[in-house]
Every structure is written in structure tokens, then in C-alpha cells.
Amino acid sequence: MTSGITKVTTHISPNEQLIFERSQEGRIGYRLPALDVEESPVDDLIPQQFQRDDDLQGMPEVSEVDVVRHFIRMSTWNYSIDIGMYPLGSCTMKYNSRLNERVARIAGFANLHPLADEEDAQGALQVIYELQEYLAEITGLPGVSLQPAAGAHGEMTGIMIIRAFLDARHGAAAAGRRTMLIPDSAHGTNPASAHLSGFSVKTIRSTAEGLTDLDHLRELCAHGDVAGLMLTNPNTLGLFERNIKQVCDIVHEAGGLVYMDGANMNALVGVARPGDMGVDVIHLNLHKTFSTPHGGGGPGCGPCCCTKELEPFLPVPRIVKTDGAFRLDHDQPKSIGRVKAFFGNYGMMLRALAYTLTHGYDGLREATEAAVLNARYIAEGLTSDYDKPFTSPPMHEVVFTDKRQSRKGVHTLDIAKRLIDYGFHPMTIYFPLIVQGAMLIEPTESVGRQELDQFIAAMRSIAREALENPELVLGAPHDTRIGRLDEAAAARKPVLRWKPQVAETEATPASVS
Numbered sequence: 001m002t003s004g005i006t007k008v009t010t011h012i013s014p015n016e017q018l019i020f021e022r023s024q025e026g027r028i029g030y031r032l033p034a035l036d037v038e039e040s041p042v043d044d045l046i047p048q049q050f051q052r053d054d055d056l057q058g059m060p061e062v063s064e065v066d067v068v069r070h071f072i073r074m075s076t077w078n079y080s081i082d083i084g085m086y087p088l089g090s091c092t093m094k095y096n097s098r099l100n101e102r103v104a105r106i107a108g109f110a111n112l113h114p115l116a117d118e119e120d121a122q123g124a125l126q127v128i129y130e131l132q133e134y135l136a137e138i139t140g141l142p143g144v145s146l147q148p149a150a151g152a153h154g155e156m157t158g159i160m161i162i163r164a165f166l167d168a169r170h171g172a173a174a175a176g177r178r179t180m181l182i183p184d185s186a187h188g189t190n191p192a193s194a195h196l197s198g199f200s201v202k203t204i205r206s207t208a209e210g211l212t213d214l215d216h217l218r219e220l221c222a223h224g225d226v227a228g229l230m231l232t233n234p235n236t237l238g239l240f241e242r243n244i245k246q247v248c249d250i251v252h253e254a255g256g257l258v259y260m261d262g263a264n265m266n267a268l269v270g271v272a273r274p275g276d277m278g279v280d281v282i283h284l285n286l287h288k289t290f291s292t293p294h295g296g297g298g299p300g301c302g303p304c305c306c307t308k309e310l311e312p313f314l315p316v317p318r319i320v321k322t323d324g325a326f327r328l329d330h331d332q333p334k335s336i337g338r339v340k341a342f343f344g345n346y347g348m349m350l351r352a353l354a355y356t357l358t359h360g361y362d363g364l365r366e367a368t369e370a371a372v373l374n375a376r377y378i379a380e381g382l383t384s385d386y387d388k389p390f391t392s393p394p395m396h397e398v399v400f401t402d403k404r405q406s407r408k409g410v411h412t413l414d415i416a417k418r419l420i421d422y423g424f425h426p427m428t429i430y431f432p433l434i435v436q437g438a439m440l441i442e443p444t445e446s447v448g449r450q451e452l453d454q455f456i457a458a459m460r461s462i463a464r465e466a467l468e469n470p471e472l473v474l475g476a477p478h479d480t481r482i483g484r485l486d487e488a489a490a491a492r493k494p495v496l497r498w499k500p501q502v503a504e505t506e507a508t509p510a511s512v513s
């Protein structure tokens with residue numbers, strides 16, 4: 001089914017038995033050293049009801065090499081950022097540099113206790129302080145907190161700050177300002193953050209061009225109950241909201257504040273600053289723009305950056321520098337309080353600082369330019385074969401649809417599955433929701449020309465297959481250990497645990513339930 005295609009990766013062993021099926025009686029993985037203390041009866045150590053009496057029946061009997069090879073073989077089925085291009089739009093799956101990982105493992109940082117005294121943690125506090133300073137410079141927003149643990153957490157922190165600010169400004173009358181405006185293209189976490197922070201949400205339409213509809217914005221602002229606007233820029237269609245200054249003016253004139261979802265900052269760093277555009281508060285995703293891991297080495301960090309006016313409302317403790325020393329300041333009466341234990345995910349801050357310092361200003365700007373250039377290269381390369389609903393040049397990501405392929409019954413999901421046969425991780429599909437059959441592609445700056453060309457060639461080949469042999473695409477993936485799953489059933493009735501069969505006849509492999 002896949003002959004003739006150029007794969008960029010292959011699985012070395014597509015058929016791996018369960019570890020239980022590899023079991024051979026008498027195989028041993030580890031021998032305990034001889035007892036060199038006085039033996040105690042088991043009953044003295046473990047209460048009887050917690051002891052098992054089945055001699056570990058059903059557990060696999062395997063050697064160390066059996067175990068290592070089993071798991072290493074399975075690890076080759078995982079697609080990872082270290083294997084190749086990961087074009088998940090909106091996720092900014094860029095390479096996580098090994099240098100940043102080394103920095104995060106420096107013993108003095110990695111082993112520092114979070115309750116260490118300020119005097120003993122000066123270096124660690126300096127790292128947080130300096131990263132805050134750099135992020136303030138990059139965003140043009142001087143108040144920074146690194147506490148939030150993810151993008152959505154940073155959003156919620158920012159929206160809580162807006163609420164606290166409005167409460168301080170209007171007193172009881174702030175209860176009449178509880179509407180948050182959010183464009184219809186927004187990421188789902190935006191309305192969720194607004195709702196959790198006590199706001200009701202009104203949706204702003206996008207224009208046919210894919211930008212915020214200014215007339216609709218004015219109309220909604222005229223109601224007098226607007227607390228603010230949550231806007232992603234570039235928006236989730238990959239387009240720069242070129243009216244951003246006007247958007248901010250309209251919201252400010254209506255007495256609201258502007259929150260920018262900064263998850264797409266990879267298109268702006270070193271080139272344009274949200275603070276200069278009129279934005280009041282923003283979150284960043286260090287696990288996107290600043291190359292810290294999304295998984296594995298995660299969890300993430302979603303710093304919240306704001307104007308001087310909003311700074312007193314940031315979470316405590318703040319890290320301040322006086323007479324060359326760093327200290328924790330808890331005395332911030334207007335603060336929304338703490339949003340995360342200790343200082344947030346410190347390992348992410350070390351990696352992000354290493355990323356920032358190793359790039360420097362020129363390097364950060366170059367990374368941004370390369371990310372945008374790569375997305376535009378793909379946009380150009382695929383326009384002949386796929387419907388591109390918006391004509392403006394994209395920023396760091398580009399959206400296509402399945403409009404042409406769907407005439408042959410081939411839809412976005414099928415194209416994404418077929419891409420796996422070509423050795424690529426699929427793009428983001430069916431997001432943003434306002435684009436029917438959306439395929440959102442974000443290459444990032446971490447891919448070179450050769451890989452971009454391979455990706456374009458794969459996508460164009462799939463477009464041809466959709467026309468000439470749609471069944472091939474509809475049945476994909478063909479080249480993986482497991483074919484297409486019933487994703488709804490997998491989500492609704494997940495099978496998360498293997499249960500050993502209490503074997504009457506020993507050899508039968510256990511069932512899965």
C-alpha cells in the first residue's frame with residue numbers, strides 16, 4: 001500500500017509482543033545481594049492482609065535485556081521532536097536544545113530545596129529575576145510573574161488580574177463590568193479562563209479576511225458592560241491582526257482592558273512587542289516560544305506579563321532586587337495572591353533563560369523570521385493542491401482545508417492519517433473551529449529546506465492520491481503497527497490497564513479489558 005512513497009522515518013520493529021507474552025519460566029532480571037543483616041519474619045514487616053500469596057502468578061518472567069529491548073523497541077514507535085518535523089499548528093513544536101537540558105540539570109539548581117532560605121538561594125532567585133527582565137523587554141510589558149504552570153494558567157492569572165484591577169477602580173460598580181469579548185477563532189482555553197474568573201463571554205465575529213470584525217467589536221463595546229477583550233495575535237488562523245492598535249483603542253475607550261493570548265509569540269519575538277501595540281496583559285508559553293519541552297521534561301510555564309498599572313495585582317511573592325541582593329516580597333496588598341506552589345516550574349525557567357541568552361537579540365529575531373519564512377514556504381508550496389481560505393500571507397502557521405479533496409470523499413482526518421505513512425506527524429486538524437476541515441500547519445524555525453520540501457512533496461502526493469485513488473487515503477495509515485482506531489470509542493471507553501488472566505493453562509496470553 002505504501003510502495004513508491006519516500007518515507008522520512010520507519011519503525012524498526014512493527015510487531016512487538018506484550019511483555020507478558022515474552023515471559024519464559026525462570027528468567028530473572030535482577031538478583032538481590034545476599035542478606036547481610038539479621039532476617040526478620042515477613043509478618044513483622046508487612047501486615048498479613050497486605051501480603052500476596054500467589055507467588056506473583058501472571059507476572060512476566062524476563063531478563064534485563066528482554067526488558068530493555070522490549071521498551072526500546074516500543075519507544076521507536078513514538079514520534080518525537082527529536083525524530084523529525086512536528087507540524088502541529090498552534091503548538092509550536094520546536095526543537096528543545098540539549099544545552100538547555102544541561103543547564104537545567106546543573107546540580108546547584110536541580111537539587112536546591114524550594115524552601116531554602118533567601119540567602120542560600122540567591123543564584124536561583126537571580127535566574128527568575130533576569131528571565132522576568134528579558135520577558136519584560138521582549139513583550140514591552142514591565143510586570144512579570146513566572147508562577148503560572150501552563151498557557152491556560154497564565155491566561156487565567158491575567159484575567160484574574162483584570163478583574164482585581166476593575167474591582168479596585170470601580171468598587172461595587174465593577175459588578176456591572178463582567179463581559180469578556182473573545183473572537184470566534186480563539187483557542188478554547190480563552191472562554192474557559194474568562195468563565196472560571198467570573199466573566200460571561202460574548203463572541204466577536206471574524207471577517208471574511210480572517211481578522212477581528214471591528215464593527216462587531218464596536219457594537220459589543222457600546223453595551224457598557226465590557227471588562228476586556230482576549231485576543232490572540234497572530235490569531236489562530238496564523239494571521240497578524242493588523243488593526244491591533246485600533247482594536248486596543250476601541251476596548252480602552254469602552255473602559256475595558258486588552259488581554260493578548262501570547263501562545264503565538266513565536267511570530268513576534270524580537271520583531272514586535274505587544275506592549276507597544278496597546279496590550280495590557282499577556283501570557284507566554286515558554287513550552288512553545290522559548291523551546292522548553294511540552295511533555296517529558298515538562299510540565300510547562302505560562303508567564304503573565306502586564307503594564308506598570310497592573311503590576312501591583314500580580315501574584316505574590318514578587319522577586320525584588322535591593323542593594324544587589326534578591327528577596328521575596330509578600331507585602332503586595334493588591335495582589336491576586338499565589339497561583340502556584342513555591343515559584344512555578346523552575347526547570348522551565350532555566351531552560352528558557354538559556355534559550356534567550358544563547359540566542360541573544362539577533363538570534364531571537366532570526367528565529368522568528370525563520371519560523372515565519374518556513375510557514376510561508378509551505379503556504380506557497382501547497383497552494384496549488386489545497387484550498388487556502390485566507391489570502392493574506394501567513395505568519396508562523398498556515399491554514400488549509402480539505403475543500404478540494406472532500407469532493408472525492410477524502411477529508412482532513414484521512415489526509416492527516418495518510419501523512420503518518422509518509423513518516424510525518426500530522427498537522428493540527430479541525431482547529432480553528434471556524435474553518436471547515438481545517439489543517440493548521442506550523443513548521444517552526446527548527447526545520448531546514450530539505451525537510452520542508454519533503455513535507456510539501458508528501459502533502460502534494462496525498463492530494464494526488466485523493467484524486468486518483470481515494471480508497472488508499474481513506475484506509476490510512478497502512479504502515480503502522482495498528483491501523484485507524486475508532487477514536488470516539490478510544491476516548492469514551494479507554495482501556496488503560498492490562499489485567500492478568502489467572503491462568504488455568506499457563507501459556508495463554510492474557511486478555512485486555
Ligand SMILES: Cc1ncc(COP(=O)(O)O)c(C=O)c1O
Nearest residue numbers: 090150151152153187189261263
Ligand atoms: C492559542 C493558544 N492559547 C492558549 C493555549 C493554552 O496553552 P497550554 O496548553 O499551555 O495551557 C494554547 C495551547 O495550545 C494555544 O494554542
